[in-house]
Amino acid sequence: MKHRISVLDGNTFVVSNSNGDIAASHASPEGFFSFDTRFLSTWVLTVDGQGLNGLAVDDLNYFEAKFFCVPGEPTPYVNATLSVIRHRWVGGSFDERLTIVNHAQEAVDLLVRLEVASDFADVFDVKNAVVKQFKPTIIVADGALHLDYRREDFHRTAIVRSTEPSETDERGMSFRIRVEPQASWSTLLRVESVVRGMGGSDVRSSIYAEHKKASAELAEDLRRWFDSAPRLETDSLALAETYAKSVEDLAALRHVGMSRPTRMPSAGLPWFMAPFGRDNAITCLQTLPFTPELTPTMLNAFAAGQGARLGDFREEEPGKIAHETRYGESSSFEEQPHSPYYGSADATPLFVILLDEYERWSGDSTLARHLELEARAALDWIDTYANIMGDGYIWYQRRNEATGLENQCWKDSWDAISYRDGRLPGFPRATCELQGYAYDAKLRGARLARLFWHDEAYAQRLEREAADLKARFNRDFWIADGEYYALALDPDGEPVDALSSNIGHLLWSGIVEESRAAMVVDHLMGPRLFSGWGVRTLAEGEGRYNPVGYHVGTVWPFDNSITAWGMWRYGFRSEAGRIAQAIIDAAPFFDGRLPEVFAGYSRQSTRRPVGYPTASSPQAWSTGAPPLLLRIMLGMQPHGEELLADPALPAGIQKINLFGVLGRWGRQDVSAERAAGD
Amino acid sequence: MATGMAAVDAGTHPADPTAEFFAQVPYRARTALTHRHNGTILIELLENGRREPWHISVEHGQASVSREHRAADCTLTLERSLFDRIVDGEAQFGPYLFRGRVLLKGDFQAFAILRRLLPDMKGARDPRSLAPGRRG
Numbered sequence: 001m002k003h004r005i006s007v008l009d010g011n012t013f014v015v016s017n018s019n020g021d022i023a024a025s026h027a028s029p030e031g032f033f034s035f036d037t038r039f040l041s042t043w044v045l046t047v048d049g050q051g052l053n054g055l056a057v058d059d060l061n062y063f064e065a066k067f068f069c070v071p072g073e074p075t076p077y078v079n080a081t082l083s084v085i086r087h088r089w090v091g092g093s094f095d096e097r098l099t100i101v102n103h104a105q106e107a108v109d110l111l112v113r114l115e116v117a118s119d120f121a122d123v124f125d126v127k128n129a130v131v132k133q134f135k136p137t138i139i140v141a142d143g144a145l146h147l148d149y150r151r152e153d154f155h156r157t158a159i160v161r162s163t164e165p166s167e168t169d170e171r172g173m174s175f176r177i178r179v180e181p182q183a184s185w186s187t188l189l190r191v192e193s194v195v196r197g198m199g200g201s202d203v204r205s206s207i208y209a210e211h212k213k214a215s216a217e218l219a220e221d222l223r224r225w226f227d228s229a230p231r232l233e234t235d236s237l238a239l240a241e242t243y244a245k246s247v248e249d250l251a252a253l254r255h256v257g258m259s260r261p262t263r264m265p266s267a268g269l270p271w272f273m274a275p276f277g278r279d280n281a282i283t284c285l286q287t288l289p290f291t292p293e294l295t296p297t298m299l300n301a302f303a304a305g306q307g308a309r310l311g312d313f314r315e316e317e318p319g320k321i322a323h324e325t326r327y328g329e330s331s332s333f334e335e336q337p338h339s340p341y342y343g344s345a346d347a348t349p350l351f352v353i354l355l356d357e358y359e360r361w362s363g364d365s366t367l368a369r370h371l372e373l374e375a376r377a378a379l380d381w382i383d384t385y386a387n388i389m390g391d392g393y394i395w396y397q398r399r400n401e402a403t404g405l406e407n408q409c410w411k412d413s414w415d416a417i418s419y420r421d422g423r424l425p426g427f428p429r430a431t432c433e434l435q436g437y438a439y440d441a442k443l444r445g446a447r448l449a450r451l452f453w454h455d456e457a458y459a460q461r462l463e464r465e466a467a468d469l470k471a472r473f474n475r476d477f478w479i480a481d482g483e484y485y486a487l488a489l490d491p492d493g494e495p496v497d498a499l500s501s502n503i504g505h506l507l508w509s510g511i512v513e514e515s516r517a518a519m520v521v522d523h524l525m526g527p528r529l530f531s532g533w534g535v536r537t538l539a540e541g542e543g544r545y546n547p548v549g550y551h552v553g554t555v556w557p558f559d560n561s562i563t564a565w566g567m568w569r570y571g572f573r574s575e576a577g578r579i580a581q582a583i584i585d586a587a588p589f590f591d592g593r594l595p596e597v598f599a600g601y602s603r604q605s606t607r608r609p610v611g612y613p614t615a616s617s618p619q620a621w622s623t624g625a626p627p628l629l630l631r632i633m634l635g636m637q638p639h640g641e642e643l644l645a646d647p648a649l650p651a652g653i654q655k656i657n658l659f660g661v662l663g664r665w666g667r668q669d670v671s672a673e674r675a676a677g678d
Numbered sequence: 679m680a681t682g683m684a685a686v687d688a689g690t691h692p693a694d695p696t697a698e699f700f701a702q703v704p705y706r707a708r709t710a711l712t713h714r715h716n717g718t719i720l721i722e723l724l725e726n727g728r729r730e731p732w733h734i735s736v737e738h739g740q741a742s743v744s745r746e747h748r749a750a751d752c753t754l755t756l757e758r759s760l761f762d763r764i765v766d767g768e769a770q771f772g773p774y775l776f777r778g779r780v781l782l783k784g785d786f787q788a789f790a791i792l793r794r795l796l797p798d799m800k801g802a803r804d805p806r807s808l809a810p811g812r813r814g
Contacts, residue, residue: 385806
């Protein structure tokens with residue numbers, strides 16, 4: 001697999017080869033992207049006609065990298081006498097400081113050439129390998145290169161400039177330079193992306209305060225971010241490394257939303273650099289004790305974008321929380337529905353769950369009161385528009401048959417929901433974890449109603465409904481001969497009987513009857529689901545099981561963190577610890593950065609977790625897994641105004657000290673040490 | 679109010695959807711907003727080189743409309759023909775915000791209030807209508 005290097009700042013990012021070049025095809029995800037449009041697809045440097053050989057990359061931090069290169073292929077007989085250093089960063093624009101050092105005793109005359117082009121592909125064109133029909137126009141003016149793309153009133157521009165004089169033509173820039181012995185030459189290249197709106201000005205400037213930041217500001221912001229996150233001390237190098245990487249990647253994935261000048265997470269690089277209801281809600285839930293500032297921004301953004309009207313194309317319904325928002329060409333011309341798209345059956349209950357969890361940690365009762373209307377609308381949605389079959393469960397069935405999602409749960413690929421024998425059920429479908437979320441949302445909504453909305457009658461009604469839902473769920477979804485919960489109900493109300501990781505989410509929600517929890521845990525830790533590197537999405541032996549199938553046999557770190565949280569909730573501390581240990585053991589194989597997903601092969605057969613070919617990385621909810629696993633191992637839980645901790649460390653970790661856990665108590669340290677001989 | 683709403687929701691085209699929409703705003707607000715909603719929105723509609731201002735003021739969920747060009751938390755500028763289609767349930771703001779058709783300035787929260795006042799999309803189905811075997 002080709003090694004790619006990324007620098008990013010929210011939804012502006014650059015993905016290149018390891019020598020810093022971008023040479024994207026229509027279907028490969030290299031380029032300079034912003035707001036779901038690729039502003040550069042070619043950025044190739046040569047020196048005297050020779051390509052660069054990348055020797056090393058220094059990932060300085062998420063928004064900045066340095067590439068150390070030499071021209072030409074290396075040979076053992078000829079020493080390179082030139083170094084080429086490309087130091088790049090993003091912060092609104094994409095900047096690259098290009099430096100060429102002459103190590104020889106004589107001066108050299110060089111032709112430095114930078115090939116520049118853009119296809120202005122929409123991120124969905126790249127994902128779906130679509131070749132664009134419209135071509136950009138290219139204008140050279142005052143030494144700058146203007147790449148201009150128009151389709152009707154959709155208008156994007158990339159402007160490339162150099163601080164050193166260049167010979168600029170329509171295909172790039174040339175620099176004829178002389179470099180003295182032991183001296184260097186340097187230029188600063190800057191690529192501006194312009195998202196043109198009405199009147200030609202940048203849309204972003206009329207809405208948000210900050211969309212451009214200098215790298216010094218970004219560095220200062222990152223330093224503050226690191227200072228603010230709790231500090232970890234542990235004997236587990238793998239845990240220390242993946243936690244540090246998580247804190248940094250959570251900073252990297254933040255982007256400025258439409259509704260607030262503050263920042264919230266994008267879901268993942270390269271495909272999901274956009275607001276996603278489900279992913280963002282779960283990321284916030286995972287990270288509340290660590291980076292709590294993400295959550296109020298997210299809750300306000302969810303509320304501002306909450307569905308208000310019925311619409312089939314975007315699958316909008318009153319009260320529903322948006323699934324995905326995009327700003328590119330395919331959304332602008334309604335070739336894709338993400339303006340925003342509401343095709344998700346879980347973001348709405350997760351919104352209520354997050355609001356309650358946030359208040360428990362932060363004590364921010366103002367926001368809990370402020371979002372009453374939106375939270376009530378979300379709870380109403382569960383009983384109305386989601387209740388498609390009229391039996392009180394959350395169901396989904398797409399109304400946008402052309403571009404909507406068939407599966408509107410987290411396992412949203414087409415083949416994710418199946419019976420044991422591999423058959424696919426009809427629609428609508430009611431997956432089990434959705435019912436768990438609904439149960440949890442009702443109970444948490446009841447707490448909010450009682451404490452902050454001063455509506456005791458509503459609180460009691462929600463509690464009655466939750467109790468009733470739990471009883472029905474345990475009757476209708478339980479598969480007696482297998483002793484686990486069905487993956488879903490089909491339109492006839494019959495169980496879709498595959499054994500899946502979804503049952504782990506049920507533990508988290510608390511909808512599992514106490515007497516059945518041990519059976520559910522036994523399945524999750526059994527050889528069919530537990531690979532040794534984590535719990536698989538679908539059990540080995542099921543008709544559609546495939547260890548490299550996106551949602552049908554792979555291991556997702558986020559999924560495992562939720563399952564471990566569920567085991568903790570039911571008191572299965574050592575099992576939760578085993579899952580935490582497995583995921584932490586996997587992290588060093590990815591340099592501490594847990595990817596979206598890895599393969600479900602058994603640990604006995606692969607000594608390392610096998611990467612999934614097109615996994616996103618960093619991916620917000622994978623980034624959120626190590627913080628949540630820390631919370632679980634330390635047994636941290638807010639209780640009134642206090643933070644309670646009841647640690648249970650897995651066998652491979654002797655000590656965890658976490659300094660400065662944030663919450664309504666201010667900051668508090670939590671320590672855990674395994675006694676000798678434990 | 680009832681007759682105006684019925685005409686829009688039944689799928690016929692009112693002669694002047696924009697005027698009809700603004701006439702209904704105070705009534706729509708009663709069901710779509712609550713006392714927590716506050717904000718002002720100025721909508722500038724462009725037609726034949728003219729700018730036609732419509733100002734919505736929401737105080738504790740009570741909406742009032744004026745034709746004056748007054749300062750607002752959020753200003754939207756767009757062609758009247760597009761606004762006609764939006765308030766007639768044939769188009770949405772979303773796809774037009776990142777191209778040169780709608781200029782949105784100011785507070786997005788106030789814009790979110792306007793979104794709550796819009797009618798359903800034409801021909802939109804309630805998801806519950808898709809299930810033939812409804813049990814409830």
